[in-house]
Amino acid sequence: MSRIVVQEDRCKGCLLCTTVCPVGIIVQSDRFNVSGYKVAEVCEADADKCTGCASCAQICPDVAITVYKTPKKKKGE
Amino acid sequence: MTQSAEKIVFRKPESVIDRATHYCPGCHHGVAHRLVGEVLDELGLAENAILIASIGCSVFLYNYLNVDSVEAPHGRAPAVATGVKRARPDKFVFTYQGDGDLASIGMAEIIHAANRGEKVCVVFVNNTVYGMTGGQMAPTTLLGQVTTTSPAGRCMTHEGAPIKMTEIIASLGGTAFAARAALNNVKNIKTAKKYIKKAFEFQLSNTGFGFVELLSACPTNWKMTPVKANERIETEMIPYFPLGVFKDVSDEGGVC
Ligand SMILES: Cc1ncc(C[n+]2csc(CCOP(=O)(O)OP(=O)(O)O)c2C)c(N)n1
Ligand code: SF4
Numbered sequence: 001m002s003r004i005v006v007q008e009d010r011c012k013g014c015l016l017c018t019t020v021c022p023v024g025i026i027v028q029s030d031r032f033n034v035s036g037y038k039v040a041e042v043c044e045a046d047a048d049k050c051t052g053c054a055s056c057a058q059i060c061p062d063v064a065i066t067v068y069k070t071p072k073k074k075k076g077e
Numbered sequence: 078m079t080q081s082a083e084k085i086v087f088r089k090p091e092s093v094i095d096r097a098t099h100y101c102p103g104c105h106h107g108v109a110h111r112l113v114g115e116v117l118d119e120l121g122l123a124e125n126a127i128l129i130a131s132i133g134c135s136v137f138l139y140n141y142l143n144v145d146s147v148e149a150p151h152g153r154a155p156a157v158a159t160g161v162k163r164a165r166p167d168k169f170v171f172t173y174q175g176d177g178d179l180a181s182i183g184m185a186e187i188i189h190a191a192n193r194g195e196k197v198c199v200v201f202v203n204n205t206v207y208g209m210t211g212g213q214m215a216p217t218t219l220l221g222q223v224t225t226t227s228p229a230g231r232c233m234t235h236e237g238a239p240i241k242m243t244e245i246i247a248s249l250g251g252t253a254f255a256a257r258a259a260l261n262n263v264k265n266i267k268t269a270k271k272y273i274k275k276a277f278e279f280q281l282s283n284t285g286f287g288f289v290e291l292l293s294a295c296p297t298n299w300k301m302t303p304v305k306a307n308e309r310i311e312t313e314m315i316p317y318f319p320l321g322v323f324k325d326v327s328d329e330g331g332v333c
C-alpha cells in the first residue's frame with residue numbers, strides 16, 4: 001500500500017496536486033491551517049487507492065507532500 | 078497480501094531548507110527551488126556551491142537553499158557570478174533570476190557572460206511579468222497580455238515582441254548548454270530537472286556556460302487561480318516559447 005502525508009502547515013491550498021493525481025483522491029479539506037489556507041487531503045475512504053506515483057509531490061510548489069510506498073514482495077522473498 | 082517495509086519515495090531534498098516560503102499559493106518558484114535542491118543533492122554540490130541570488134520574488138532564495146550565497150540585485154548576477162567563479166574556480170557557481178531581472182536591466186550582463194563562456198550556470202524563471210513589484214510588463218510578456226504597465230495588452234508596434242532568451246543564449250559562442258522547460262505538469266517538471274542537471278554538469282566538466290529557462294506561473298499577477306495559471310502555461314506560453322534543448326555542445330564537439 002502507498003500513502004501520502006501532507007504537511008499541513010506548509011500547504012497553501014493551491015490544489016495543483018488535485019489536478020495530477022491519476023486516481024483523483026486528493027481533495028480540499030474543510031480545515032484551515034495557521035496561515036489561513038484550506039489544506040489538501042486524501043479522504044480515509046480513498047486512502048488505499050494511492051499508487052505512490054508521487055505526481056502530487058512533484059507538482060506541489062511548497063514541497064508539502066511526502067510519499068511512502070510499500071513494494072509488494074516478489075516471489076521467493 | 079505480503080508486503081515488505083515501507084519506503085519513502087518522495088521527500089524534501091536536503092539542500093532545501095525546511096521552512097515555509099513567502100510565495101503565493103501556486104507560485105512556481107517553489108518547484109524551481111526544489112528541482113535545484115535535488116540536483117545539488119544528487120551531484121553532491123551543496124557544500125561547494127555559491128548561489129548568486131537576484132532581485133524579484135525569489136530575492137530571499139538564500140533563506141530557502143542551504144548553500145553559500147551572494148545577493149546581486151537587478152540583473153547583475155551573471156557579472157557577480159563571473160567574478161566569483163574567476164576568483165574561485167574550485168567553486169560551483171550558479172545564478173537564479175527572474176525574467177524582469179535577467180531580460181530587462183540585466184540583458185547586457187547575461188549576454189556577455191554567456192558569450193564569454195563563463196563557467197557558471199543560470200536558472201532563469203520566466204513568468205512573463207515583474208512579479209515582486211506588482212505585475213508590470215516584462216520583456217517576456219506575451220502579446221496581448223494585460224499588465225499594470227500594458228493595460229490594453231502588450232502591443233507589437235509599441236513594445237515589440239516578447240524576447241526568447243533561450244534562443245538568443247543558444248546562439249552565443251560561449252554557451253555550452255541552453256534549454257527551455259516548463260513547470261506545469263509532472264512530465265515537464267522531470268524534464269526541467271534533467272536540463273538543470275545537464276547545465277550543472279557542463280560547469281563541472283569546465284565546458285562552458287549553462288542556461289535553463291523555466292516557464293513558470295505567477296497566479297497573483299496573472300489574476301488567476303493557481304490551477305488556471307498552471308493551465309495558461311500550456312495554452313499560451315508553450316506555443317510562443319517552445320520547449321526543448323536549443324544548444325548542447327556535447328552534440329557539437331566543443332564550444333566555438
Ligand atoms: C535597479 C533596480 N530597479 C528596480 C528595482 C525594483 N524591482 C524589484 S524586483 C523587480 C522585478 C523582478 O521581476 P522578475 O525578475 O520577473 O522576478 P519575479 O518577481 O517575477 O520572480 C523590480 C523592477 C530594483 N530592485 N532595482
Ligand atoms: S502519490 Fe500518486 S496516487 Fe498517491 S495521492 Fe499522490 S498523485 Fe495520487
Ligand code: SF4
Pocket residue numbers: 006010011012013014015016017018039040056059060061062063064065
Ligand atoms: S500542491 Fe501542495 S500546497 Fe498545493 S494544495 Fe496540494 S499539498 Fe497543498
Ligand code: SF4
Pocket residue numbers: 099100101103104105106134204208209294295296297298
Ligand atoms: S507575485 Fe507571482 S512570482 Fe511573486 S510570489 Fe506571488 S505568484 Fe510568485
